[in-house]
Amino acid sequence: MQSIEEGIEKKLRSISYRIRCSGREVLRDFPITPAQFDVLQYIYFSGDKRMTDVSNYLGITKSTTTGLVQRIVELGYLKKDKSNRDRRSYIIKITNSGKRIIQKVIEKRVEYIKGIIEKIQTDKVEKLSGILSEFLDIIQKK
Amino acid sequence: MQSIEEGIEKKLRSISYRIRCSGREVLRDFPITPAQFDVLQYIYFSGDKRMTDVSNYLGITKSTTTGLVQRIVELGYLKKDKSNRDRRSYIIKITNSGKRIIQKVIEKRVEYIKGIIEKIQTDKVEKLSGILSEFLDIIQKK
Numbered sequence: 001m002q003s004i005e006e007g008i009e010k011k012l013r014s015i016s017y018r019i020r021c022s023g024r025e026v027l028r029d030f031p032i033t034p035a036q037f038d039v040l041q042y043i044y045f046s047g048d049k050r051m052t053d054v055s056n057y058l059g060i061t062k063s064t065t066t067g068l069v070q071r072i073v074e075l076g077y078l079k080k081d082k083s084n085r086d087r088r089s090y091i092i093k094i095t096n097s098g099k100r101i102i103q104k105v106i107e108k109r110v111e112y113i114k115g116i117i118e119k120i121q122t123d124k125v126e127k128l129s130g131i132l133s134e135f136l137d138i139i140q141k142k
Numbered sequence: 143m144q145s146i147e148e149g150i151e152k153k154l155r156s157i158s159y160r161i162r163c164s165g166r167e168v169l170r171d172f173p174i175t176p177a178q179f180d181v182l183q184y185i186y187f188s189g190d191k192r193m194t195d196v197s198n199y200l201g202i203t204k205s206t207t208t209g210l211v212q213r214i215v216e217l218g219y220l221k222k223d224k225s226n227r228d229r230r231s232y233i234i235k236i237t238n239s240g241k242r243i244i245q246k247v248i249e250k251r252v253e254y255i256k257g258i259i260e261k262i263q264t265d266k267v268e269k270l271s272g273i274l275s276e277f278l279d280i281i282q283k284k
Contacts, residue, residue: 003252003256004259004267004268004271005252005255005256008255008259008270008271008274009248009255011271011275011277011278012154012157012158012255012274013251014278014281015154015281016155016158018281019151019154019155033200034199035200035201036201057176058176058177059177059178064206106151109155110147110148110151111147113147113150113151113154114145114147115284116277116280117150117277120273120276120280124273125273126146127269128150128270128274128277129146131262131269131270131273132150132154133153134266135153135157135259135262135270136153136156136157138261139157139160142257
């Protein structure tokens with residue numbers, strides 16, 4: 001017998017996976033690979049980063065990270081600024097075109113969700129939204 | 143003003159992110175990097191794969207993929223079998239210890255969710271579970 005938490009975990013996992021895939025369809029229109037997009041997303045949501053942060057986040061070597069980031073810089077989605085604290089190192093920032101890709105992906109996800117909730121009764125959708133808020137509030141207080 | 147679908151997208155995204163982080167805490171107990179775990183997870187959920195599939199999935203070159211997979215094979219979480227169709231290529235499979243890591247991560251996620259829903263009224267949790275089922279049914283019929 002599956003417990004309620006096991007059921008919720010599985011459903012949330014499947015739903016998130018499908019929403020993620022739908023969003024990533026947008027990437028076909030851009031010259032960016034999934035691995036590059038992961039880096040972009042990380043910097044978009046958690047702010048400017050040093051090469052070491054990216055390397056730790058991905059769990060790949062510093063040299064592989066440098067190559068990966070460099071290719072995204074060449075695409076114009078990230079930029080490297082000399083660090084003020086340590087002139088030998090760089091701060092990696094997202095550019096406006098980098099932000100636009102993330103926003104396009106989010107728009108696609110929203111559109112996908114819209115297509116689903118249109119098929120669910122309005123009061124249930126509102127209930128879902130409310131319970132998710134409560135769920136998130138508890139997470140944020142943790 | 144945020145639309146209901148925008149709100150649900152954002153909440154689901156934040157919730158999934160936090161659940162994912164909680165699950166991945168388990169990885170500290172294993173000698174596996176996040177990039178290696180991504181490959182493991184991909185093969186666990188979508189079955190045996192060729193090197194080309196992994197390479198396409200990650201959007202990285204065939205040689206980077208070969209190195210990445212080889213390290214996971216050395217850790218004992220994946221194994222490479224000669225393909226029956228093409229003796230020059232390999233089929234990559236997950237081993238029992240590989241499966242155990244994924245299961246540990248899922249257990250951790252379930253435990254994390256349990257800690258949250260315990261703080262929500264039972265009838266709301268059941269409602270959430272029911273609406274998520276409906277949501278997933280619609281996705282699967284798409």
